[in-house]
Amino acid sequence: MSHPHAAIAALEQDVVALQWSQLDRRHLSYPDIAPIVDELAQHEGLRVATIGDSYLGTPIKRLSIGQGPLVVLAWTQMHGDEPTATAAVLDWLRLLLERTPASLPGDWQELITLHVIPMLNPDGAAQNTRQNAQGIDINRDALVQQSPEGRLLWQQVQDLQPTVAFNLHDQNPYYAVGDSAEPATIAFLAPAYHPDKHVDSARLQAKQLIAHMRQILSHWLPQGTARYDDSYSARSFGDTIAGTGASTILIESGAHRDDPHRQVARRLNVIALQTALEALLSDVHRGQTLADYYGIPANTADGFCDIKLTQVTVSDGTHEPFQTDICICRNKGSQSLYVDFIGDARGVHGFVEHDARQLTLPGLVKVGEVAEPLLRLLGLSRENSNG
Numbered sequence: 001m002s003h004p005h006a007a008i009a010a011l012e013q014d015v016v017a018l019q020w021s022q023l024d025r026r027h028l029s030y031p032d033i034a035p036i037v038d039e040l041a042q043h044e045g046l047r048v049a050t051i052g053d054s055y056l057g058t059p060i061k062r063l064s065i066g067q068g069p070l071v072v073l074a075w076t077q078m079h080g081d082e083p084t085a086t087a088a089v090l091d092w093l094r095l096l097l098e099r100t101p102a103s104l105p106g107d108w109q110e111l112i113t114l115h116v117i118p119m120l121n122p123d124g125a126a127q128n129t130r131q132n133a134q135g136i137d138i139n140r141d142a143l144v145q146q147s148p149e150g151r152l153l154w155q156q157v158q159d160l161q162p163t164v165a166f167n168l169h170d171q172n173p174y175y176a177v178g179d180s181a182e183p184a185t186i187a188f189l190a191p192a193y194h195p196d197k198h199v200d201s202a203r204l205q206a207k208q209l210i211a212h213m214r215q216i217l218s219h220w221l222p223q224g225t226a227r228y229d230d231s232y233s234a235r236s237f238g239d240t241i242a243g244t245g246a247s248t249i250l251i252e253s254g255a256h257r258d259d260p261h262r263q264v265a266r267r268l269n270v271i272a273l274q275t276a277l278e279a280l281l282s283d284v285h286r287g288q289t290l291a292d293y294y295g296i297p298a299n300t301a302d303g304f305c306d307i308k309l310t311q312v313t314v315s316d317g318t319h320e321p322f323q324t325d326i327c328i329c330r331n332k333g334s335q336s337l338y339v340d341f342i343g344d345a346r347g348v349h350g351f352v353e354h355d356a357r358q359l360t361l362p363g364l365v366k367v368g369e370v371a372e373p374l375l376r377l378l379g380l381s382r383e384n385s386n387g
């Protein structure tokens with residue numbers, strides 16, 4: 001169903017038409033994006049700079065369009081195993097270069113300078129790890145800056161002094177929107193820059209932009225957007241950069257049913273980023289209030305598991321049989337299934353749910369154990385809409 005606003009409906013059509021089809025994958029590493037960066041660099045309007053190297057020597061590039069006074073900086077894949085926004089920003093740049101949305105003023109490049117760093121952590125991407133090659137979580141390195149990638153990001157922020165900063169991540173698939181049975185496909189945060197969570201004009205603008213993006217996305221995700229917890233974290237980059245006066249926005253790409261490569265979140269990231277870019281030129285977001293921002297339901301951790309067995313009977317042959325729910329999740333790397341929780345799992349939703357009241361498991365199970373044998377014993381397949 002297309003968006004009721006013709007301009008947004010047209011935007012979505014163009015976003016889909018211009019997606020890099022080769023990026024429809026579960027993981028992305030530097031060799032996946034290097035040819036695309038080269039192809040984008042053929043456009044006259046794009047400047048590509050190598051801003052430095054990762055710990056293992058892979059170049060980290062910055063792609064820039066425009067020369068206006070309003071500076072927007074976006075970076076992706078600070079965590080190597082979080083690739084969704086990398087695909088999204090490369091789609092976005094292609095859209096801006098090849099089919100500039102009609103809703104952007106013709107002189108937008110005189111008003112805005114857009115800088116994008118796709119894949120800040122190429123070593124982690126190569127190893128499919130959150131951390132960089134030193135084993136450091138770059139997003140806990142904002143203060144001590146022992147990682148070359150963290151130092152590079154901070155240097156970019158110092159040099160460019162962005163007005164708006166987009167910190168783009170993936171979250172684990174088990175976040176729910178509030179206490180609903182909706183996965184949080186997109187979660188937003190305007191991070192705090194102080195433990196008391198003050199709201200200065202920059203943070204107010206971040207919240208207004210988020211409320212505006214969320215309103216646009218609600219057409220496709222009527223219940224699928226959430227608001228991330230804003231506890232202050234001094235060692236995280238989002239919070240530190242928010243302290244520089246940049247309107248800082250975290251976007252977490254999350255799960256959607258039947259979408260293992262997170263292509264829904266990818267597409268909606270592009271629409272959200274483009275929506276924010278246009279808002280910065282029209283100030284349409286200034287009509288949003290703090291109540292609009294806080295009206296976004298909370299991003300709830302552990303609201304989902306991959307497979308939920310409800311009220312299975314467990315009998316070890318000697319004790320009285322007992323009934324329990326069992327939650328099964330998927331290892332991020334290997335994709336193998338394991339037992340995540342045993343007990344009363346009300347409030348936890350399964351991407352696949354089995355009413356197991358008629359089933360008996362002949363033996364105890366333990367949290368952490370491989371789940372395939374128990375599914376076989378119960379005669380259940382490992383089918384999973386999200387896997």
Ligand SMILES: [Zn+2]
Pocket residue numbers: 078079082169170
């Ligand atoms: Zn992350």
